[in-house]
Structure formats: C-alpha cells, structure tokens
Amino acid sequence: MNFIEWSDELMVNVPVIDQQHKNMADILNALYQTLGSGNEMKAKLLMKDLVEDVKIHFETEEDLMKNNKYLNFFSHKLEHDRFVKKAEELNEQVQSGKLQVNLEMMKSFKNWFYNHIDINDKKMGDYLVLKGVADESVGEKVKS
Numbered sequence: 001m002n003f004i005e006w007s008d009e010l011m012v013n014v015p016v017i018d019q020q021h022k023n024m025a026d027i028l029n030a031l032y033q034t035l036g037s038g039n040e041m042k043a044k045l046l047m048k049d050l051v052e053d054v055k056i057h058f059e060t061e062e063d064l065m066k067n068n069k070y071l072n073f074f075s076h077k078l079e080h081d082r083f084v085k086k087a088e089e090l091n092e093q094v095q096s097g098k099l100q101v102n103l104e105m106m107k108s109f110k111n112w113f114y115n116h117i118d119i120n121d122k123k124m125g126d127y128l129v130l131k132g133v134a135d136e137s138v139g140e141k142v143k144s
Helices: 016-035 038-065 073-096 103-130
Strands: none
Touching: 016 038, 016 103, 038 073, 038 103, 073 103
C-alpha cells in the first residue's frame, strides 16, 4: 500500500497538472519507503527531487493562472510560496544532516498535498477547464 494513493478524485482535469501531481505522489511514496531503511543518501536525493518537482509544478500552475486571469491567483500563489519556503528549509536540514526524513514530516507533506489539491487546485482546475486549458499542452514542464 502506498503512502499516498493516487485516484481519479485527486485529478483536476488539466493533464499537465494531474501528471505533475502524480509525479509528486510517486516521489512522496518513494521517500516514505526510506523511513527506517537507513538509506539516508536515497532520502536526501528524493527530498531534493521533491523540492525541484514542487517548484516546477508551482511555476506551471502559476503560469496557467496568470495567463488565464485566474481571480484567486494571489492567494493560491501565497500558499505555494509558504510551502516552498517550508520544503526548502526542511530539505536544507536534511541535506546538511541536521534532520532525517521522519514520519511527522511525511504526514505534514501528505496533509498539505491532499488539502491543497482539494481546497485550491480543484477550483483552479475547474476554472482552467472552462477556459479550455485542459486541451492545451504544457508538456515541457512535466518531469517523467
């Protein structure tokens, strides 16, 4: 069983965003698997990957919101900025060896992931679908 179970309920119906969300879930699942394994090198690499993917994902969402004049852009971006700051701080501590990836950190990431999709991204997705964005390709920013 995965730490984060991907399902259609998590989809926002904008393919590039859905694929990025799925990629983040995959990284979080792999990171969760490192708990208690003693494989700190793998955990460090996955933390770095997670932060990079999150930044690319947020840039994608923010570009789509700006380009389509999404009214809740600023509040949505503020949520992104707060999370990036937190993720970067945790990553810095993990990379320096001051902190190990732990269950509390993983639960925090998981809660944020589900809540952000449910509260913010689904509304944004609905708006973008109405604007016809679901038919557009922004594939360069999807990390596979």
